[in-house]
Amino acid sequence: MKILHVERLSKCASANESIISDVTVSVEEPSIIHILGGSGAGKSTFLRILGLLDHPDRGQIYYRGKQAKEWLAAEWRRHVAYCAQLPVMLPGTVEDNLRIVSRLHHLSFDPNEVKHLLELVGLSYLDWNKPAFALSGGEKQRVALVRTILMRPEILLVDEVTSSLDINSCQMVKNFIKRFHQEEGGTVIWVTHDLEQAKDIGHRVWFFANGRLLENICTPSFFHHPKTEEAKSFISCRTSQKNGNEGVFV
Amino acid sequence: MSNLALFSTLVFIVITIAVSFWQKLGLEKDLAVNTARSAVQLFLIGYVLQYIFRAEQPFLILLMVMMMVSVASWNVAQRGKGLKGIWWRAAITIAFTELVTISLLLGFKIIEPASQSIIPMCGMVAGNSMIASSLFLAQMKREVEASRAEIETLLSLGATNRQSIQDVIARAVKASMIPNIDNMKTVGLVMLPGVMTGMIVAGANPLEAVRYQILIMFLFATSPAITSMLLSLLTYQLWFTKNSMLKEKREL
Numbered sequence A: 001m002k003i004l005h006v007e008r009l010s011k012c013a014s015a016n017e018s019i020i021s022d023v024t025v026s027v028e029e030p031s032i033i034h035i036l037g038g039s040g041a042g043k044s045t046f047l048r049i050l051g052l053l054d055h056p057d058r059g060q061i062y063y064r065g066k067q068a069k070e071w072l073a074a075e076w077r078r079h080v081a082y083c084a085q086l087p088v089m090l091p092g093t094v095e096d097n098l099r100i101v102s103r104l105h106h107l108s109f110d111p112n113e114v115k116h117l118l119e120l121v122g123l124s125y126l127d128w129n130k131p132a133f134a135l136s137g138g139e140k141q142r143v144a145l146v147r148t149i150l151m152r153p154e155i156l157l158v159d160e161v162t163s164s165l166d167i168n169s170c171q172m173v174k175n176f177i178k179r180f181h182q183e184e185g186g187t188v189i190w191v192t193h194d195l196e197q198a199k200d201i202g203h204r205v206w207f208f209a210n211g212r213l214l215e216n217i218c219t220p221s222f223f224h225h226p227k228t229e230e231a232k233s234f235i236s237c238r239t240s241q242k243n244g245n246e247g248v249f250v
Numbered sequence B: 001m002s003n004l005a006l007f008s009t010l011v012f013i014v015i016t017i018a019v020s021f022w023q024k025l026g027l028e029k030d031l032a033v034n035t036a037r038s039a040v041q042l043f044l045i046g047y048v049l050q051y052i053f054r055a056e057q058p059f060l061i062l063l064m065v066m067m068m069v070s071v072a073s074w075n076v077a078q079r080g081k082g083l084k085g086i087w088w089r090a091a092i093t094i095a096f097t098e099l100v101t102i103s104l105l106l107g108f109k110i111i112e113p114a115s116q117s118i119i120p121m122c123g124m125v126a127g128n129s130m131i132a133s134s135l136f137l138a139q140m141k142r143e144v145e146a147s148r149a150e151i152e153t154l155l156s157l158g159a160t161n162r163q164s165i166q167d168v169i170a171r172a173v174k175a176s177m178i179p180n181i182d183n184m185k186t187v188g189l190v191m192l193p194g195v196m197t198g199m200i201v202a203g204a205n206p207l208e209a210v211r212y213q214i215l216i217m218f219l220f221a222t223s224p225a226i227t228s229m230l231l232s233l234l235t236y237q238l239w240f241t242k243n244s245m246l247k248e249k250r251e252l
Helices: A043-050 A073-079 A094-105 A111-120 A137-149 A167-184 A195-201 A219-224 A229-249 B003-008 B010-022 B028-055 B058-079 B086-107 B115-146 B148-156 B161-186 B194-201 B206-239
Strands: A004-012 A018-027 A032-036 A058-063 A080-083 A155-159 A187-191 A204-209 A212-218
Touching: A004 A043, A018 A043, A018 A212, A032 A043, A032 A167, A032 A195, A043 A080, A043 A155, A043 A187, A073 A080, A073 B148, A080 A137, A080 B148, A094 A137, A111 A137, A111 A167, A137 A155, A137 A167, A155 A167, A167 A187, A167 A195, A195 A219, A195 A229, A204 A219, A204 A229, A212 A219, A212 A229, A219 A229, B003 B010, B010 B028, B028 B058, B028 B115, B058 B086, B058 B115, B086 B115, B086 B206, B115 B148, B115 B161, B115 B206, B148 B161, B161 B206, B194 B206
Parallel strands: A032 A187, A032 A204, A080 A155, A155 A187
Antiparallel strands: A004 A018, A004 A058, A204 A212
C-alpha cells in the first residue's frame, strides 16, 4: 500500500493564477524526498496541504489508502507531521513546549529520551526552565523539530528547517532527520534550497516550477540527467550562485 | 415625579447638544433622535409592563422574556457578524443564563414568583449577558488573529480544534468578565450602583436597597460567567473549517 498518494492536486491564488497545478505523486516506501524549485514555485503551499493546514481547490490526498476527509484531521496530523519554516514557541517554558505532545495526546513523557533527542540536535546545554520565547531563532527551530518528532509521525514534512542554522547545527539537524528515517523507518518530505543536502541525504527529488511538478526522480538522476529545461536551468543557476558565493569568501 | 419635573430633565440633553454644536462634534442629530427614541421606548415598555403586572399571566411574562432575549441576541449577532448561526447560538446562551439565574432566584425564594419581580430581573440578566457575549466575541476575534501562529502550531501537533483554541477561549472569557469583576471591587466606593440609587431616590430604606444591590451584584457576577463559557462552547467550531483548519479572516 502506498504511504502517501496525491491525486491531481490544484490550488489557485485567484481565478487566473494557480499556486499548484494538477500535481499527482506518490510515496511508495519510506524515503527522504526533497522538494526543490525556485521561490514561488508552490513548494511550501504543497507541504502545508499535505499537513492538512491549507486546503486544495481540487484533487485528493490519501494516507495509507484512506482519503484525507475520511481521517480525523488531528489523527492525520499526528501521522503526517508538519514542521514550519518559522518556528513558533508556545507560551511557557522550554519544558512546557517539550511536554506539549504528551499533554495533547495523553502520552507518557520520558525526560531521558527528550534529553537524548536534544543532544542529537546540539541543544544538550539548554535550560528547560527558560521561557521559550527567549530562545534564539536556531534554538527555537531545533526545539520545534524535537517537539514534532516526539509525536512519532510516520511522515515528517519539513519546510526549510535548516535555513536559520549555523553550519554545525545544520549538520546535526541533517543527521537527526536522517536518523529518523533510518532508525524509525520514517518518510521525510523536505522543502529546501540546499542542493548539497539534497544530494547528500536525499533519495528522490520532486522538482516544482510555476506550481507544476516537473520531475519526480531519484536524486542522482536529477542532478546528473535532469529531464526538463527548467530543472537544468535551476541546477546550473544554483551551482553558479554557490560558486560565486564561495568565490567571494576565498 | 411631576410632568414638569420630567420635562425639565431635557435640560441635560440641551446642554449636551449645545456642547456638541460648540465643539463641532456633529452629534446633535444623533442625540436628538436617540433622546426621542429612548423616551418613546421607555414609555411604551412602561405601559406594557403596567399591563403585564396587572394581568399576571405566565404566558405574557414568557412573551416579554422571549422578546428581551431576541433583541439581546440580535445585538450580539451584530458584534459577531461573519460567524454563521451566531444569532441562535447567542439566543440559546442568553436564554440558558436566564433559566439558570431566575430558577435559582425563585428556587431559593430570593424573589417573589410575580411578574413584577421576574421581568426586571430577566431584563437585567439579559442585558448583562448581552454585554458579556459581545465582549467575548469581540475579544475572540482579536485573540484568534493575534494567536493564529500559536493555534496553527497546536493543530500541526495533532491538537483537536478545542485543544488548539483553549487558551484563546480562556483569555476571551476572562476579558468578558473583567468589567463585572472590576465593578465589584469598587462598588459603593466609586459610585452607588443603579438599583440602589433608584430605590433610595424612590424613598426606600438604604439598608433594604443595599440588600437588593448585593443580590444584583452577585447575579451580575454569575451571568457573564455562564454566558461566556456556554457561548464559547457553542461557537468555538465557527473559527475552523470543516476540515479542522483555522479560517482566514476573510472566510469569517
